[in-house]
Amino acid sequence: MTAKRLRVIALLAISMIFLLAWAFPIIWSVLNSLKTDSDxxxxxxxxxxxxxxxxxxxxxxxxxxxxxxxxxSVIISVGTTVVTMLMAVPAAYALARLRxxxxxxxxxYVLATQMLPPVGIIIPYFLVLRNIGWIDTYQGIILIYLSFxxxxxxxxxxxxxxxIPFEMEEAAYLDGASRLKxxxxxxxxxxxxxxxxxxxxxxxxxxxxxxxxxxxxxNTVRPVTVAMFNFVSVEQTLWAKLAAVSVLAxxxxxxxxxVAQKHIVKGLTVGAVKGGGRR
Amino acid sequence: MSGQGQVSFRNIVxxxxxxxxLKGVNFxxxxxxxFALLGPSGSGKSTTLRILAxxxxxxxxxxxxxxKDVTSTDARDRDIAMVFQSYALYPxxxxxxxxxxxxxxxxxxKAQIAPAVKDAARKVKIDHLLDRRPGQLSGGQQQRCALxxxxxxxxxxxxxxxxxxxxxxxxxLETRAELKKLQRSLGVTAVYVTHDQxxxxxxxxxxxxxxxxxIQQVGxxxxxxxxxxxxxxxxxxxxxxxxxxxxxxxxxxxxxxxxRLKTATxxxxxxxxxxxxxxxxxRMVEGGLGARVDLIEDLGDTAVLDxxxxxxxxxxxxxxxxxxxxGDTISxxxxxxxxxxxxxxxxxxx
Numbered sequence: 001m002t003a004k005r006l007r008v009i010a011l012l013a014i015s016m017i018f019l020l021a022w023a024f025p026i027i028w029s030v031l032n033s034l035k036t037d038s039d040x041x042x043x044x045x046x047x048x049x050x051x052x053x054x055x056x057x058x059x060x061x062x063x064x065x066x067x068x069x070x071x072x073s074v075i076i077s078v079g080t081t082v083v084t085m086l087m088a089v090p091a092a093y094a095l096a097r098l099r100x101x102x103x104x105x106x107x108x109y110v111l112a113t114q115m116l117p118p119v120g121i122i123i124p125y126f127l128v129l130r131n132i133g134w135i136d137t138y139q140g141i142i143l144i145y146l147s148f149x150x151x152x153x154x155x156x157x158x159x160x161x162x163x164i165p166f167e168m169e170e171a172a173y174l175d176g177a178s179r180l181k182x183x184x185x186x187x188x189x190x191x192x193x194x195x196x197x198x199x200x201x202x203x204x205x206x207x208x209x210x211x212x213x214x215x216x217x218x219n220t221v222r223p224v225t226v227a228m229f230n231f232v233s234v235e236q237t238l239w240a241k242l243a244a245v246s247v248l249a250x251x252x253x254x255x256x257x258x259v260a261q262k263h264i265v266k267g268l269t270v271g272a273v274k275g276g277g278r279r
Numbered sequence: 280m281s282g283q284g285q286v287s288f289r290n291i292v293x294x295x296x297x298x299x300x301l302k303g304v305n306f307x308x309x310x311x312x313x314f315a316l317l318g319p320s321g322s323g324k325s326t327t328l329r330i331l332a333x334x335x336x337x338x339x340x341x342x343x344x345x346x347k348d349v350t351s352t353d354a355r356d357r358d359i360a361m362v363f364q365s366y367a368l369y370p371x372x373x374x375x376x377x378x379x380x381x382x383x384x385x386x387x388x389k390a391q392i393a394p395a396v397k398d399a400a401r402k403v404k405i406d407h408l409l410d411r412r413p414g415q416l417s418g419g420q421q422q423r424c425a426l427x428x429x430x431x432x433x434x435x436x437x438x439x440x441x442x443x444x445x446x447x448x449x450x451x452l453e454t455r456a457e458l459k460k461l462q463r464s465l466g467v468t469a470v471y472v473t474h475d476q477x478x479x480x481x482x483x484x485x486x487x488x489x490x491x492x493x494i495q496q497v498g499x500x501x502x503x504x505x506x507x508x509x510x511x512x513x514x515x516x517x518x519x520x521x522x523x524x525x526x527x528x529x530x531x532x533x534x535x536x537x538x539r540l541k542t543a544t545x546x547x548x549x550x551x552x553x554x555x556x557x558x559x560x561x562r563m564v565e566g567g568l569g570a571r572v573d574l575i576e577d578l579g580d581t582a583v584l585d586x587x588x589x590x591x592x593x594x595x596x597x598x599x600x601x602x603x604x605x606g607d608t609i610s611x612x613x614x615x616x617x618x619x620x621x622x623x624x625x626x627x628x629x
Contacts, residue, residue, distance in 0.1 A: 170334050171367035173354040175428070176384035185380075189371040 026250070032243035040239040055244035059231075066245055069227035073207055073249070075138055076223055080145040080206040081199055084153050089195065091150075092157035093183060097169070107158075113151045122215055129216060136218030144212055149202045156201065160194030161187065196263030200256055207253060224249045283310040283345045284435040284468030286331065291340035293326050300326045302492045303340070308470065308485075313462050315471045315479035318489030319515065325440060327489070328472045332438055333357050344436065355384075360429035361438040364445065366421050368413035374400070374424050375409040381432040399431035402461065419450045426458075430465060437462070437469045443478065455481060476516050480504065488512050506619075510626040513555045513619060519583055522556040522593045525623065533618065536589035538568040543615040544629070552629065555619030558583060558596040563603075567612035572603050586611070 032040050034051040059066050094100070095107055125144055126135070134140030164187055172182040188195070210225040217226055228245050231238040286308035293301040301323045308314045316324035329335040331342060333354035342350045349357055360381070369377050378396045387395070400406040403423040413421055422442060429437060442458070443451045459482055462469045473479050479486045480500040487497045488508075496508040507513040513521040527534045529549045533542055540554075570586035570593065582602045586593045586609070595611060603609050620629040 165365060165367065167363045167365050167367040168369065170332075170354070171361070171363060171428075172369075172380075173334070174332060174357075174359060174361045175381035175432075176355045177380075178355065181384070186369055190369075 029243045029246045029250075032239055033247045035240055037238060037240050040243075055240040056248075059241050059244045059248070064230055066224055066227050066230075066248070069222050069224040070248065072138075072217075072221050072227075073223040073225070074252075076141050076145065076213075076221070077203050077206040079138060079142045080149055081203045083142060083146060084149045084202050085195065085199060087146075088150055088153035088157055088198065089188070090183075092154045093161050093187065095154065096158045096161035097166075110151045110154050113148065114155070118148070118211060122212060125212070126215055135216060136220050138221055141213065141216055141221060141223075144216060145206050145209065149205055152205070153198045153202050156198050157191070157194055160191040164190055193263050196260050200260045203256060204253060207249075284308075284437075285310045285345050286314075286436065286468070286470070287343040287346075288327070288331075289341040289343065291327070291330060291337045291342065293323075293330065293335065294338040299492050301330075301337070304492075304494055306487050306494060306497055308468060310468055311466050313459070313469045313471065313482055313484045315473060315483035315486035316489060317473055317476060317479040317483075317486050317515075320474055321491075322489035323492040324472045324474075324487075324489045328438055328440055328470060331436075331470060332359055332361055357436075358434050359436040359438060360432055360434035362422075362425045362429050362440065362442045364441040366413075366425040366445075368421060368424055368428075370413050372412070373409065374405065374411050374413070374416070374427075377413065377424055378409075378427045378431050381428060385432065395431055396427075399427040402430065403427045403457075418445055418447075419454070422446060422454065426461070430461070430467075433465075433467075435468065437465075437467045439469060439471045441473055442471075443473075444475075458482065477518060480516070488515065490515075506628070507555070508628050510553055510555070510621045513621070517557060519558050519594050519596070521619070522554075522558065523621075524554045524556065524591055524593065526552055526554045528552045528620065533620070535568060536591050538588075540568070540613065540618060541615045542618045542620060544620060546629075551623050553621040553623050553626075555621060556593065556613050557617060558594045560613050560617035561593070561595040561611050562613065563597070563601075563609050564612045565610060567610040569608060569610050572605055572607045572609060575602060575605055577602070 033055050034053070035046075035049055036052055036054060039046055039049045058064075095103065095110070125147075129135045129140045129144070134143070168186060169182055172186045173179075177185065208225065209223075213223050214226050214229075217223065224245065228242060228249070231242040231245065286306075288304050288306050291301055291304040292299065304323070304327060316327055318324045326335065330337050333349070333352060333356075337350065340350075341348055344357065369380065372380070375396050378399055379392050382392045382395055396409070397406060400409055403426045405420055405423045405427060408416060408420060408424075413424065416424060422445070425442070439458075443454055446454060455478060471479070471482060483500055485497065485499050486503060487494045488503060489495070490509070490511045495512050496503055503512065504516055507516060507521070510523055514523055524535055527549070528542075528544075528551070530547055531542055531545055532539045533552060533554050534540075535554060568588055570588040572584050573587050573592075574585040576583040576585075580599050581596050582599065584595045584597060584603070586595055588611075593611075621627065622629055
C-alpha cells in the first residue's frame with residue numbers, strides 16, 4: 001500500500017514538473033499582460049502588483065490596434081480550413097477507396113510534399129506570388145497554406161476512411177444510394193471525429209504560421225503572428241503589450257480546443273474498439 | 280417495384296489477374312425459389328453472389344434477371360436486397376433509420392416510410408428496439424435489423440451472404456427456421472451463400488455446389504445427397520461425410536480390403552474406382568467386411584464409429600442400443616444401391 005502510494009506521489013510530482021514547464025510561458029504571458037511596462041522590467045520580479053488592463057486597451061483600441069490583424073488571421077485560418085476540407089475529404093475518400101491508375105504515386109506524392117523543408121521553398125513561393133501579383137493578398141497566403149495543409153489533411157483523413165468497412169458502402173449501394181449520397185449519408189457521419197481533428201489541426205497550423213506569413217504578407221494582409229512584432233523594435237520591446245497580444249492570439253486556439261475536445265479524444269481513439277459501435 | 284426474381288447465369292468467368300475465381304458458371308434460379316450456393320471457402324460462391332448483386336463485374340459471361348441482361352447494370356439499379364455476413368449496419372443511425380434508409384433512397388413519401396419500417400421490424404421481432412443504435416444491440420438483434428433492412432423494400436431478389444455464421448449455435452438453429460418461414464411468407468426469391476452443408480440442406484429448395492471456381496452439381500438437397508456428382512461433393516455433403524475408399528471394381532462387384540461387395544452397377548470389366556459409402560448406409564451383418572472398432576463418438580441417439588478395415592478407415596453411424604464396444608471386431612456391409620462409384624482420375628461419378 002505504501003509502495004503504491006509512493007508511486008502515485010512520484011508520478012504526480014513528475015506530472016507537475018511537466019505541467020509547469022508547459023504552462024510557465026502561458027502563466028508568464030498572462031501575468032505580464034496585466035502589468036505596466038515598468039512592473040514588467042522590475043527586478044527582482046514583483047510577485048504582487050496591481051493588475052491593469054492598460055496593455056489590452058492599448059493593443060485593441062490604441063493607435064497600433066491589432067484588431068485588423070486578428071481579423072486577418074481569422075480570414076486566413078478559416079479560409080485555409082474551409083478550402084482544405086472541401087478538397088481533402090473527397091481526395092482522402094478517393095485514396096482510401098477507389099482503384100485508379102497512379103494511386104500509389106499519388107499517395108506518395110501527398111506525403112513527399114510534407115518532407116520539403118519550408119525554408120527551401122519560401123523564395124520560389126515568393127517569386128511565384130510576386131509574378132502573379134498575389135503578394136500581400138488573402139488568396140496568395142491561403143494558396144500557399146493549402147500547399148502544406150492539404151497533403152497533411154488528406155494523409156490524416158485517409159486512415160479514418162480506411163477504417164470504414166467496404167461492406168457498409170456496398171450495403172448503401174444496394175439500398176439504392178449513389179456514390180455521392182453514400183459518401184454524404186453513410187461515410188462522412190462516421191468519420192466526423194476524424195474531420196473534427198483535421199479541422200482543428202489545419203486551423204491551428206494556419207493560425208500559428210509565422211514564417212510564410214512574414215515573407216508573403218504586407219500592410220494589407222498582416223496576421224496577428226506577424227503584427228506582434230510591431231511591439232519589438234531595435235530600441236525596446238514592449239513586453240506588456242506583446243504579452244497581451246499573445247494572450248489574445250491564444251484565445252481562439254483555447255476555445256477551439258475546448259469545443260472540439262470531445263471529438264478530438266474520440267477521433268484519436270478511433271479503431272480502438274472493434275466492430276461498428278457508437279462513435 | 281417487385282419483380283419475378285428469376286435469375287440466369289450464362290458462362291460467367293471471373294479472373295483475378297491470372298487466377299480464375301469462376302471458370303464459366305451456369306445456373307438458373309426460378310422465381311420464389313430458395314437457392315443456396317454451397318461450397319468450401321475460396322470455391323467462388325461469394326464471388327458469384329457479388330456478381331449477381333452487381334458489386335463485382337464478371338470478366339466474361341452474362342447475368343440475366345427476369346430475362347433482362349443486367350451484366351453492366353449498377354448495383355443500385357438492380358432492385359436487389361442483401362444481408363451481409365458482417366450485417367453492415369450503419370452505426371450512426373438508429374435501427375429505425377437503418378431500416379428506413381432503402382425506402383428513403385427510393386424517395387418514398389415520409390408518411391409511407393414509418394409504417395413500412397414498423398412492419399418490417401415486426402416481422403423479424405425487433406419492433407421494440409427501433410430507437411436503439413446497432414452498437415447497443417446483441418449479435419442476434421443486429422442480424423434481425425439487417426434482415427429487416429433487406430425485406431422492407433420488397434426487392435425482387437433477396438441475397439444472403441453467410442448471414443448466420445456470426446451467431447452462436449443455438450441462435451443459428453432458431454434463426455435458420457425463422458429465415459425459411461420468412462422467405463416463404465414473403466414469397467421472394469432468395470439466394471443464400473453458405474459453407475455449411477447442413478444450412479444449405481435444411482434451407483434450400485435447390486442448391487448449387489461450388490468446387491474451385493466451378494459448379495459441380497445443381498439439384499435439390501435430397502438429390503445432391505443421394506447422388507453426389509463427384510468425389511469432392513461426396514466428401515463435402517453429409518455429416519459425417521461419405522467414406523471414400525480406393526477399391527477395385529470387377530464385373531459389378533467392388534473389392535474393399537479383400538472383401539467383395541455387390542454394387543448396383545452392371546458394367547463389365549475391371550478397373551480402379553473410389554467407392555463412396557454413407558456412414559448411415561452401413562449395416563452390421565454376419566460374414567461382411569471385417570472391421571475393428573477404433574473409437575466411438577456417442578451423440579446420444581446415434582453413435583459414430585471409427586472402424587479400421589485392414590488399414591482402411593471407415594466411419595459408420597449406428598443407432599443407440601446397437602453400439603459395440605471399443606476394440607470389438609464387427610462385420611459390416613452396405614446395400615448395392617448405397618454404394619457410390621467414382622472415377623479416381625476424373626473424380627466424377629461413374
